[in-house]
Amino acid sequence: MSNLSPEAQAQLEERRGTEGHALLWIQAKNRETGAPEALGLWSGDDHQEFLIGGEIRTYYGAGNVIDVPPIIAKPGFVVRNLRIKLPPLTDEVKTLLHAYEPRLAAVQIHSCPMDIDTGAPLGEPVRMFKGFLNQAPQEIAAKGGTGFTELVLVSAGRRLTFGLPLKRSSAELQRRNPLDRGREYSDVAGEWSIRWG
Known part of the structure; x- marks a missing residue:
C-alpha cells in the first residue's frame, strides 16, 4: 500500500470525497542534440509545478483527455503493460513524438491527491509506476471524429529480458x-x- 501524507490521510478519514490526479513524467533523448530532456503531463487543467523527490517538476495540463487506467501493483518480475491515451494534437504530445526519441524513454506515473476545497496538492505525489515507453501508435480519426495517441508502457521488469x-x-x-x-x-x-x- 502507498504511504499517504498526513494531510491526504486526514481528508480520506473525513469521508467528504477526494480528488486525485495522475502525473505522467517522460524522460527521452532530444533527436537533434542527443541530450536527455523531460516532459510532464498531468490530468489537471493548467500547468503546475510539483515537488517530487526533492526536485521541482513542471507538468503541463492535459485535462480529462489523458486516460490512465487503474494501476495494479504486484510483487514479482512479471513485465506489465499499461496503455495511456493522450490527445494527439497538443503541442506537448507533438514535442514528445517528434522532437524527442520516445522509444524506450523512462516513464514514471505518480498519483497526487488534491485538497477538495483549495485544489492544492496534499503532500508529495506517490509513485505508482516506473518503466519504459515501448510504443506510441497514433490513431488518426475520420472526418468529424476524435483521434488519440496511445502510449504503451512496460514496467521496469523489462530490463531483465534484455540479452x-x-x-x-x-x-x-x-x-x-x-x-x-x-x-x-x-x-x-x-x-x-x-x-x-
Missing part, C-alpha cells in the same frame, strides 16, 4: 572459437540491397 550483446557479437564469438564467422556481417547485412529475379 547481453557481448555474447552475440562477432568479436566475442571469434574470441571463443577463431573459426566461428556466423555473425561476421550481422551489423551491416541489413543495409545490403539484393537483386531478385
Whole structure:
C-alpha cells in the first residue's frame, strides 16, 4: 500500500470525497542534440509545478483527455503493460513524438491527491509506476471524429529480458572459437540491397 501524507490521510478519514490526479513524467533523448530532456503531463487543467523527490517538476495540463487506467501493483518480475491515451494534437504530445526519441524513454506515473476545497496538492505525489515507453501508435480519426495517441508502457521488469550483446557479437564469438564467422556481417547485412529475379 502507498504511504499517504498526513494531510491526504486526514481528508480520506473525513469521508467528504477526494480528488486525485495522475502525473505522467517522460524522460527521452532530444533527436537533434542527443541530450536527455523531460516532459510532464498531468490530468489537471493548467500547468503546475510539483515537488517530487526533492526536485521541482513542471507538468503541463492535459485535462480529462489523458486516460490512465487503474494501476495494479504486484510483487514479482512479471513485465506489465499499461496503455495511456493522450490527445494527439497538443503541442506537448507533438514535442514528445517528434522532437524527442520516445522509444524506450523512462516513464514514471505518480498519483497526487488534491485538497477538495483549495485544489492544492496534499503532500508529495506517490509513485505508482516506473518503466519504459515501448510504443506510441497514433490513431488518426475520420472526418468529424476524435483521434488519440496511445502510449504503451512496460514496467521496469523489462530490463531483465534484455540479452547481453557481448555474447552475440562477432568479436566475442571469434574470441571463443577463431573459426566461428556466423555473425561476421550481422551489423551491416541489413543495409545490403539484393537483386531478385
